[in-house]
Amino acid sequence: MNTNDDLEIFLVTVPGLEPALLAEATERGFDGAEATTGGVTVRGGWPEVWRANLELRGASKVLVRLVEFRVMHLAKLDKLARKFPWGETLRRDVPVRVEVTCKKSRIYHHKAAAERIEKAITEEFGGTISPDAEVCIKARIFDDMCTISVDTSGESLHKRGHKEAVNKAPMRxxxxxxxxxxxxxxxxxxxxxxxxxxxxxxxxxxxxxxxLNPGRSRTFAFEQLVGFDKAAWRKMTKLKPNPxxxxxxxxxxxxxxxxxxxxxxxxxxxxxxxxxxxxxxxxxxxxxxxxxxxxxxxxxxxxxxxxxxxxxxxxxxxxxxxxxxxxxxxxxxxxxxxxxxxxxxxxxxxxxxxxxxxxxxxxxxxxxxxxxxx
The missing domain is CATH 3.40.50.150 (Vaccinia Virus protein VP39)
Incomplete structure (x- = not known):
C-alpha cells in the first residue's frame, strides 16, 4: 500500500447533506475537509482512512483517490492503466472488481473502459477479477478526466452490523x-x-x-489491501470502558x-x-x-x-x-x-x-x- 501520508480521501454522502458531513468530519479532526458535490474531501494517511470508516456516521463510502489523468480514447486508458503500480494498493491473492462511469467524455462506453482496466490488473499485475469481490476499483471518467479510486469500505457504511430486521421504506x-x-x-x-x-x-x-463508533461491529474492504496493520487496527477499535x-x-x-x-x-x-x-x-x-x-x-x-x-x-x-x-x-x-x-x-x-x-x-x-x- 502507498505509504503517502497525504492521500486524497473522498467521503461519499447523500447529495444535499454535504454540509452536515463536513461539520462531522471537521468535528472528528480530519484535516483539510472540503465539501463538494456528493461528499467531502479530506486528507491523511491510511490510518485516517481506517478511522473514517470506523468513526464517521454520515458517510456512505470512503474512497481513496489513487490517480487522475486525462484520456481521450480507450488506447490511452489501456496504456496508462497498465503503467499504474497496482501492487502498491492491491494484493494478488485478493479478487477485485472494477466499476466505471462515463459522462461528458469521448470515452462513453463504460463496459469497454472497465475491460481495459481489468486487463491491466490481470495482465500487468497478476490480479484476479471477480464480479462478487469486496474490493472495488472505481473509475470515473468525466470531461475526459479519469479518476481512479479504491473503495475502502466494501458494503455501504449504513450497514452498521446490528440491524437484521428492517421495515418497508427504511431510513438508512x-x-x-x-x-x-x-x-x-x-x-x-x-x-x-x-x-x-x-x-x-x-x-x-x-x-x-x-x-459508540458506528463501524465497531463490521469488517471493511481495506482489511484486504496491501499494508493493512492488524495491530494498529485493533488498537484503534478498542472499545471505551462502560460508556x-x-x-x-x-x-x-x-x-x-x-x-x-x-x-x-x-x-x-x-x-x-x-x-x-x-x-x-x-x-x-x-x-x-x-x-x-x-x-x-x-x-x-x-x-x-x-x-x-x-x-x-x-x-x-x-x-x-x-x-x-x-x-x-x-x-x-x-x-x-x-x-x-x-x-x-x-x-x-x-x-x-x-x-x-x-x-x-x-x-x-x-x-x-x-x-x-x-
Whole structure:
C-alpha cells in the first residue's frame, strides 16, 4: 500500500447533506475537509482512512483517490492503466472488481473502459477479477478526466452490523445520523420517533449519546489491501470502558411487529438499556417524563405508500398531538410534500434541508421549541 501520508480521501454522502458531513468530519479532526458535490474531501494517511470508516456516521463510502489523468480514447486508458503500480494498493491473492462511469467524455462506453482496466490488473499485475469481490476499483471518467479510486469500505457504511430486521421504506443509518445532526442533536437530550419503523433514528441517537463508533461491529474492504496493520487496527477499535448516559430514547409504532423488531435491533447495537419502544398510535402519544428534546419523524410519503388525500389526516393528527403534548420540544419532519408539512399546522422555520431519500426528493422541516398549546 502507498505509504503517502497525504492521500486524497473522498467521503461519499447523500447529495444535499454535504454540509452536515463536513461539520462531522471537521468535528472528528480530519484535516483539510472540503465539501463538494456528493461528499467531502479530506486528507491523511491510511490510518485516517481506517478511522473514517470506523468513526464517521454520515458517510456512505470512503474512497481513496489513487490517480487522475486525462484520456481521450480507450488506447490511452489501456496504456496508462497498465503503467499504474497496482501492487502498491492491491494484493494478488485478493479478487477485485472494477466499476466505471462515463459522462461528458469521448470515452462513453463504460463496459469497454472497465475491460481495459481489468486487463491491466490481470495482465500487468497478476490480479484476479471477480464480479462478487469486496474490493472495488472505481473509475470515473468525466470531461475526459479519469479518476481512479479504491473503495475502502466494501458494503455501504449504513450497514452498521446490528440491524437484521428492517421495515418497508427504511431510513438508512448514515442518513438518520446526518438528519439528527441537522436538527442540532448532540447526544445530550432525549429523542422521540412517533413512527419508528425499524428504530433507526432512536438507535442512532442512542449510539451517538454513548459515543459508540458506528463501524465497531463490521469488517471493511481495506482489511484486504496491501499494508493493512492488524495491530494498529485493533488498537484503534478498542472499545471505551462502560460508556454511560442518563438520556433516554423512545420509539413508537402502531405495528406490534415493528416494535419487536426495534427491540431486537437495539439489543444487537448494545443500546437496549437506554431505549424504549412501544406499540402506540399517534393520537395516544405523550411526551415522556423529564426534559424536552427532539421529536424526529419520517412518516409515509405520498408517492411511496399512498395518495396525498389519504395522508392528510395522518399529518393533521400528528401535528395536533405534538402541539398538545410536546411543549418545549423541537420537531424535525421528513417528507416530500410542502402541502403535507403544512397540514400538520406546525410552524416550520424558513430554512429547510433538501436531499434525496430512496431516489425521492425530500425535505427536512424543523420547528423551534413548541409553545404550550402549539
Amino acid at each position: 443509518e448514515n442518513l438518520a445520523a446526518l438528519l439528527l445532526r441537522e436538527c442540532g442533536f448532540k447526544g445530550t437530550e432525549p429523542v422521540v420517533d412517533p413512527m419508528c419503523g425499524s428504530g433507526t433514528f432512536v438507535i442512532e441517537a442512542a449510539e451517538m449519546a454513548l459515543g 454511560q448516559t442518563d438520556v433516554r430514547f423512545h420509539g413508537f409504532d402502531r405495528d406490534k411487529g415493528a416494535v419487536a423488531m426495534c427491540d431486537a435491533n437495539a439489543e444487537r447495537a448494545g443500546v437496549k438499556h437506554i431505549t424504549h419502544f412501544d406499540q402506540l398510535t399517534i393520537s395516544r402519544l405523550k411526551a415522556p417524563e423529564g426534559p424536552a428534546g427532539l421529536v424526529i419523524i419520517n412518516p409515509p410519503y405520498g408517492v411511496r405508500i399512498g395518495e396525498l388525500n389519504k395522508l392528510r389526516s395522518l399529518y393533521q393528527s400528528l401535528g395536533n398531538t405534538l402541539k398538545a403534548e410536546f411543549a418545549g420540544w423541537r420537531v424535525g419532519l421528513v417528507t416530500n410534500s410542502d402541502e403535507l408539512a403544512r397540514t400538520t399546522g406546525l410552524k416550520f422555520r424558513k430554512a429547510k434541508t433538501r436531499f434525496s431519500h430512496g431516489g425521492i426528493p425530500v425535505t427536512l422541516y424543523q420547528t423551534a421549541p413548541l409553545a404550550s398549546g402549539g
